[in-house]
Amino acid sequence: MSIPEAAPSPRVVDRTPSSATGESSPTGGGGGAEPPRTPFLLDFYPLEDAKYTRISRFFEELRAGHLTTTRCPTDGRVLWPPRLVCPECHRGDLEWTELPSRGRLYAFSAVLAGAPLGMEKDVPFVVGLVELEGIPLRIFSRIAGVRWEEARIGLEVELEPYTLEDGRVFFRFRQASGGSERTPPGEAAGKVRCP
Amino acid sequence: MTGRRVALVGGGVGPFGVRAATWTELVQEAGKVLFDRLPNLSPKEVDSLFVGAAQPERFAFQSHVAPLVAELLGISPWKVVQRTELACASGQSAIRSAYACIAAGLSDVAVAVGVEKMNLPSMAEANTSMADVLDRPWDGVHGATAPPFFAMCAQRHMLEYGTTAEQMARVSLKNHRFANSNPTAQFYAKTFTLDKLLATPWVSPPLRLGDCSSMTDGAAAVLLVSEERARRYTDTPAWIAGSAQHADFHNLANMPSLTHWTGLERAARELYRSSGLGPRDLDLAEIHDCFTISEIIEYEELGFCPKGQGGRFIEEGQSELGGKIPVNPRGGLLGCGHPLGATGIAQAVEVLDQFQARVPPARQVSGAEVALVHNLSGSANVHSLMMYRREN
Numbered sequence: 350m351s352i353p354e355a356a357p358s359p360r361v362v363d364r365t366p367s368s369a370t371g372e373s374s375p376t377g378g379g380g381g382a383e384p385p386r387t388p389f390l391l392d393f394y395p396l397e398d399a400k401y402t403r404i405s406r407f408f409e410e411l412r413a414g415h416l417t418t419t420r421c422p423t424d425g426r427v428l429w430p431p432r433l434v435c436p437e438c439h440r441g442d443l444e445w446t447e448l449p450s451r452g453r454l455y456a457f458s459a460v461l462a463g464a465p466l467g468m469e470k471d472v473p474f475v476v477g478l479v480e481l482e483g484i485p486l487r488i489f490s491r492i493a494g495v496r497w498e499e500a501r502i503g504l505e506v507e508l509e510p511y512t513l514e515d516g517r518v519f520f521r522f523r524q525a526s527g528g529s530e531r532t533p534p535g536e537a538a539g540k541v542r543c544p
Numbered sequence: 545m546t547g548r549r550v551a552l553v554g555g556g557v558g559p560f561g562v563r564a565a566t567w568t569e570l571v572q573e574a575g576k577v578l579f580d581r582l583p584n585l586s587p588k589e590v591d592s593l594f595v596g597a598a599q600p601e602r603f604a605f606q607s608h609v610a611p612l613v614a615e616l617l618g619i620s621p622w623k624v625v626q627r628t629e630l631a632c633a634s635g636q637s638a639i640r641s642a643y644a645c646i647a648a649g650l651s652d653v654a655v656a657v658g659v660e661k662m663n664l665p666s667m668a669e670a671n672t673s674m675a676d677v678l679d680r681p682w683d684g685v686h687g688a689t690a691p692p693f694f695a696m697c698a699q700r701h702m703l704e705y706g707t708t709a710e711q712m713a714r715v716s717l718k719n720h721r722f723a724n725s726n727p728t729a730q731f732y733a734k735t736f737t738l739d740k741l742l743a744t745p746w747v748s749p750p751l752r753l754g755d756c757s758s759m760t761d762g763a764a765a766v767l768l769v770s771e772e773r774a775r776r777y778t779d780t781p782a783w784i785a786g787s788a789q790h791a792d793f794h795n796l797a798n799m800p801s802l803t804h805w806t807g808l809e810r811a812a813r814e815l816y817r818s819s820g821l822g823p824r825d826l827d828l829a830e831i832h833d834c835f836t837i838s839e840i841i842e843y844e845e846l847g848f849c850p851k852g853q854g855g856r857f858i859e860e861g862q863s864e865l866g867g868k869i870p871v872n873p874r875g876g877l878l879g880c881g882h883p884l885g886a887t888g889i890a891q892a893v894e895v896l897d898q899f900q901a902r903v904p905p906a907r908q909v910s911g912a913e914v915a916l917v918h919n920l921s922g923s924a925n926v927h928s929l930m931m932y933r934r935e936n
Contacts, residue, residue, distance in 0.1 A: 390602075391669075391672055393672075393675070393680060393681065393684055393685040394681065394685055395681035395682075395685075429682075429795060429797040429798070430679070430681075430682045430795055430797075456696040456699050456700050456802055457696065457699070458691070458692040458695030458696050458699065458748040458749055458750075458751075459692070459746075459748060459749055460687050460689070460691070460692055460748055461745070461746045461747060461748065461749070462691075462745070462746070462747045462748075462753075463667075463671050463674075463689060463691060463747060464668065464671060464687065465668060465671045465672040465674075465675045465684075465687070465689065466666075466668045466669055466671070466672045467672075468687050469668055471687070474687060476686055476687050476688060476692050477696070478696060478796065478797075478802075486797060487796075487797055488797050489682070489683045489686055489688055489795075489796040489797065490686050491686040491687055497749060502699075502703070519685065521686065
């Protein structure tokens with residue numbers, strides 16, 4: 350079987366989380382025609398339904414606009430990505446916690462060449478490590494709403510959940526509306542632009 | 545060090561590049577070079593086989609590759625046979641596994657083969673496979689492949705230590721120049737200048753095409769034997785003097801620092817301790833320049849220079865022939881290309897060739913006796929190190 354050159358990855362349907370509520374199940378059930386599916390071995394997105402994963406709650410919360418993860422009750426350690434077992438003490442009864450929905454770029458780059466299948470149409474796109482507000486956690490994410498030439502370390506970004514054509518939900522960050530650019534202390538503004 | 549001493553006694557590297565050859569054909573080419581170089585070696589005396597291959601399932605739609613390689617090379621291993629996978633360090637993993645088995649007495653004569661076929665009809669498909677080396681559902685899904693990750697390392701290193709684009713380009717210039725004396729290199733006989741490298745197109749800013757190693761097809765093979773057998777094959781073996789590895793995170797959120805690769809620092813400490821050799825003893829180093837910034841950070845973590853001064857180290861010519869520690873005389877991943885599984889094996893062959901003084905003068909380190917080999921894999925979350933010396 351040949352694999353089509355055209356991007357088979359799930360198409361992104363830009364919808365706000367609120368308009369996505371009331372959808373059928375995340376894997377696109379609901380009795381209608383089967384949604385288009387990417388061959389599993391070329392599909393970057395996680396399987397989200399409770400039929401496939403024990404962290405389906407992460408995706409349900411994301412659909413409602415919340416970025417969550419699990420935390421160990423022993424020492425409050427926040428784990429990313431959400432885990433079932435604490436890698437430090439191996440406790441298995443972790444609790445869910447909500448993460449800040451805002452943060453700032455700690456480091457970033459852009460993909461101008463060599464994009465994987467399904468991402469070629471997005472080129473050039475910005476990616477970066479987002480330092481979440483108030484907690485020591487940096488999450489890697491696609492960064493929307495800013496050209497790479499204009500992005501800077503310290504740029505304020507906010508969570509943006511989105512829905513795939515097949516009904517699954519995922520997240521990225523977007524340059525915050527009305528957000529300020531804050532130059533990290535001790536670092537000259539001219540030095541933090543990329544390149 | 546415990547166990548029996550282990551010697552690397554022969555090696556062969558096939559042509560690296562964008563090859564009109566399949567995975568299976570690449571293995572045959574490298575195997576022929578190895579056996580042609582060792583007239584005293586019959587495939588039937590090879591008791592163990594280790595195949596370093598990162599992604600044959602995705603790049604060649606073939607798994608269970610160890611028996612395929614055995615069939616191609618006429619080897620019928622009866623002690624140990626396996627494939628080793630550690631992404632960009634799969635080749636060194638094959639050597640390390642052979643080393644461990646011989647040292648422990650489980651094998652006497654072992655072949656380690658490394659191979660990767662990366663140039664496919666659809667390069668987007670190949671890039672998809674490269675994105676699953678990182679944390680696919682959490683990082684890869686956003687578009688994390690090697691270039692943007694190492695670009696972030698470069699961005700922070702430039703910010704924190706003042707490293708410049710020109711210093712990075714100088715790493716590429718050096719390794720391409722070395723590759724000009726290596727006929728198996730992807731960029732053999734191709735001339736680059738600093739200006740030319742600094743004007744190549746962006747891949748992931750601040751990394752340009754000239755800062756990135758290539759998607760390459762290639763294979764290489766080595767023979768490792770126990771101490772008492774070494775002289776049967778060569779008068780000048782490369783003895784394994786030490787080894788270390790370190791792994792510390794997977795998801796990018798859990799990386800301690802983009803610029804201070806503590807895992808490599810720790811592995812280096814263990815390598816120097818276990819071998820009784822340190823940076824000052826090194827005649828050359830073959831290290832993992834998948835990107836120019838990688839080589840700069842590696843100078844620092846391996847103790848070739850103080851932290852933050854990797855840019856100055858290349859600028860001052862300390863990693864050139866005649867410098868403090870010549871680095872990547874083979875041509876590096878930048879000059880030779882980077883067929884994942886083959887790279888670590890080809891680096892080991894370079895060490896043997898340097899010890900045996902059989903490389904062209906343009907890259908020969910005169911009197912080379914001690915060499916370090918380094919591979920990183922994934923997002924620099926695993927570091928693999930080996931030490932070789934000429935005298936037992």
